[in-house]
Amino acid sequence: MPHDRTDLQALRGLTRAQLHAHARRYYKTGGRTEPEVALVVYGDAQAVFKDYARTPGWFGRIIAPVLIWREASALRRLAGITGIPKLYRQLDARGVLIEYLPATPWPQAKPPEIAYERLDALVAAMHARGVAHCDLRAPSNMLVSDDGVPYIVDFVARVCRGRAWNLPWNWVFAQFVGADESALAKLRVRFAPSLATGADRALLAEQGLVERVARAIGERTREIVRFFVRSG
Known part of the structure; x- marks a missing residue:
């Protein structure tokens, strides 16, 4: 288990480019109003990366940061409740890394x-x-x-x-x-x-x-x- 924690710590510190490089698969490939949503695997650790960085136009510049803030702020408020995904990291206004749920x-x-x-x-x-x-x-x-x-x-x-x-x-x-x-x-x-x-x-x-x-x-x-x- 210490190895798992080390992998998770390293995964949480990856850059945006590195997170995409370690994406095992994409649940969503992004678009004008949708984020890229990827399952990221680093060693024995897994996480879900929701990223609007390549979303163009009004959505990417104005709407996406609001949606990321809303999601991240709710997860922070609910931290510690079993059944709510953990917020691993908010990269910036357009990206958030959260717990992968095997469900x-x-x-x-x-x-x-x-x-x-x-x-x-x-x-x-x-x-x-x-x-x-x-x-x-x-x-x-x-x-x-x-x-x-x-x-x-x-x-x-x-x-x-x-x-x-x-x-x-x-x-x-x-x-x-x-x-x-x-x-x-x-x-x-x-x-x-x-x-x-x-x-x-x-x-x-x-x-x-x-x-x-x-x-x-x-x-x-x-x-x-x-x-x-x-x-x-």
Whole structure:
């Protein structure tokens, strides 16, 4: 294990060019509105490198740094929670290196019942730390390991709790927490109907204004970004 830690320490210190040189494969190859997302392997260490450095236009100059900041700031706030990827390093305004999770997206997996209980606990811990994900209705943002350990990824759409005195914003934050909980209800109804309760189905039937806004944040982030890119 000391060898693994040494490799990880070395991997975290690689330059952008070196990280790309050690990319084992690319989950995304980049584009006008997408980062390059690579699995980087250095010895026995692995990490995921999300990089907008070669993204052109408005997106690369203005939008991408905001998205990197949003992701990195959420991961810093959630540091230490099992099930949230570790932030290894923010290279600069356009690149971030995070923990590789050996897990499968929820829609492709067949998680055991305990995984749903663990996911509920993970989301509760995330909320207690002051972060609402806002895009849990996309099941691919939830992963699960072979032994039923859940993970949550992609925090670009997140909303964070404000300071104690900011009561109006914290009321808004609470509504987005409710939207995350509604997404978990939908997950049970869709993928584990035997676990879904009447309360789950009633929650899905409500579909309040904030619930629709939360869904729109998750589903429309890329469309809004593309609008700015086209306008540039």
